[in-house]
């Protein structure tokens with residue numbers, strides 16, 4: 075039966091974890107996957123999360139099936155986070171949010187739903203984009219192409235190119251946009267540029283799908299979420315996937331969501347009924363634990379304040395590591411100006427290193443980043459930074 079099955083290549087991001095775990099180099103550093111580690115190289119367990127988990131163990135509850143769309147308190151808290159709790163999309167009832175299995179789950183539910191709605195539509199992702207975007211939408215049955223985004227020579231966004239790509243897209247094309255902290259480049263467009271993107275999306279009648287996996291890692295929860303308000307103000311219908319993997323350090327709990335802004339409450343009801351079919355036929359219904367933790371934090375003012383402060387600490391530490399990386403590379407003898415690293419935002423730096431250099435970094439020094447030159451700055455700390463800088467200096 076399986077004799078013709080070919081060996082698939084390793085996942086370009088999660089496959090690196092397998093290689094990293096098997097590496098016996100005592101100095102190894104994992105800058106491959108987008109995971110935040112504290113200055114001691116430890117994965118944080120946030121105090122706000124621990125507080126809720128204590129409440130949960132103090133008053134244990136039985137575990138029946140959740141509704142298909144997940145924990146109700148979670149869905150409404152996420153909706154409030156995405157659109158604003160008192161915003162018109164929420165109060166009017168025309169926004170719908172369903173719990174997803176991580177941000178990836180939110181994307182997949184949305185992709186399956188859109189495929190049924192508009193089977194011949196094309197999907198456009200940024201060039202480059204998160205490694206999984208193309209495969210995820212292709213697996214949902216779409217033809218996936220890209221819109222111009224990164225300008226290597228300029229070390230920034232090729233905004234004219236981006237607009238030109240969007241202007242050339244056929245009506246109904248699904249455009250996957252990174253709401254903040256672009257993965258993998260770390261370069262976001264400005265607020266004024268977002269206004270232009272929104273205008274083109276509207277004029278061309280494109281379908282925006284915003285991937286918001288890093289809310290809070292750029293400038294703050296509200297600041298990073300501001301782009302959603304621009305799409306709302308333009309009167310557009312759109313989709314948003316949310317992830318709490320990074321912002322709550324709850325990677326393995328797979329806590330995410332899909333939100334869809336519809337034209338009316340009545341339409342939202344019909345959309346929800348279809349999303350529920352996509353969920354039910356994929357994995358039936360989601361898990362209780364992580365979503366309950368996130369819902370409790372978001373719905374309890376003191377815990378929410380604590381979360382925002384813990385998230386703020388992560389954001390500030392990442393920014394400090396960017397500066398240390400720039401300084402450390404210079405001190406290690408790297409001739410070229412690496413100061414662009416501090417103008418990138420979020421967890422990643424698109425280092426500009428070639429595939430060969432990344433492979434050498436991995437094989438000779440145990441420093442893991444993706445083949446595309448992406449490094450997770452959020453995994454640097456005061457103990458590994460000198461080693462990472464010295465290793466990079468040897469390969470550039």
Ligand code: LMR
Nearest residue numbers: 087088106107108204257
């Ligand atoms: C990443 O880009 O490294 C993260 O989003 C983790 C993942 O699932 O790829």
